[in-house]
Amino acid sequence: MTGIEISCLGYSYGAKRALDDLNLQVAPGQFCALLGPNGAGKSTLFSLLTRLFVAPEGRILLAGLDLARQPRAAMARLGVVFQQPTLDLDLTVRRNLLYFAALHGIAGRAAEARVTAALDRLGMAERAGEPVRALNGGHRRRMEIARALIHDPAVLLLDEPTVGLDAAARVAITDHVHDLAAQGLTVLWATHLTDEIRDTDRVAVLHRGRLLADSTAADLRGAQSLQTAFLRLTGDEP
């Protein structure tokens, strides 16, 4: 296992327990949907995985590297798409990508080559010189995903990446990330939208800081819809 390995992870905000004894493994090439209602602990988990906070309890391995002991090496293997937009709207598409490459120590011709390749994959080469403000929401999100891959990470984290997008853009982005997983990337996709999950996907259901279920979507839902199974599990069914 060299994707994501989370063991005995716990985190509290004062007296409030946000994550409790969480154990989760995601293998390379696997698309794991982290499903949970608001307040389940998804954002806390993402903050710990991206080292915005340090976990006082438990251990996180990213691509086999301990986030607490080798933070820089582990973070270098990680690509992140945040829930909040993180693009600089006034800078051009190319400049945004070059900035990110530089944060990972990639500059000069190497950076130009990677940015050009990313733009080609997105089919946005001709828009490289436009300010990001000119792109629609779907394009911006795709660009953020492409940006997260510029340094060839082994693990990709996405925190509710389809929020605010229209149906077509949501489908396109969901398909795109499934393709990335099929190519060998470890993907952890946080969401509360069950229609983004395929039957073959791994689903980890997080509720009140604890892992309620961890199986394929098909096994989890059985004969019912995933939405119904999810609501039944989290006790929120109507």
Next chain:
Amino acid sequence: MTHWLITLRAILHREALRFTGQRGRFIAALVRPLVWLIVFAAGFRAALGLSITPPYQTYITYETYIVPGLLGMICLFNGMQSSLSLVYDREMGSMRLLLTAPLPRWWLLLCKLLAGTLVSVLQCLVFLAIAVAWGVRFPVMGVLSVLPALVLTGLMLGAVGLMLSSLIRQLENFAGVMNFVIFPMFFMSSALYPLWKMREASPTLATLCGLNPFTHSVELIRFSLYLQPNPSAMGWVLLATLAFGAAAMRGYDPARGMQGKTLKGG
């Protein structure tokens, strides 16, 4: 070039591009000190008699007196604004992105502070050029000798802002910080009036002004602009920069900082 320097260059470049690309922000940042220089100073010069005090060697106009204070004001507003904008989600996203870079956090925060300082210094240089056109005089070499003082002031005030942004969990608007940080810091300093004037009015206030690190920034800028050393002001500002910088680093320590305000939804 090492990863560290590549990142520093990219952060500085990004800030410079944002600065030059946002003309509105650039003009707004200049209007404030220019209103003080051109309007306030014209009305206030009759009310304030200035004696000859170092670094000045002759009687000076009030406009000449307040230029260093207004340079400090540019750094003060810019430092607070760039750091406090982090509190808002819009900027918090880009901060999150920055903090996921595989480099030590203190270095990333220092790069961020240097980028904010670069913008302050550019604004100060443009303001100085306009002040010269307005008739304010200082040694030509003062433009160079004032640069380290401006950089240090920018770093110190940026660190104050960064520290505040890590402490303040919810910032309703900029006005709160204006009232509780920027205005007291600015008015309780030697930016607009020399401390001996303040002492005539209230020795207690003068003492408080003397403890205000911004006073020492202004004096460091003032002396540097006139090519004179001021080791005491330099020492104060250095010490304050280190103290505020350490507090900011502590506030953004992943084991302690940024809690509460960044969490929404799941």
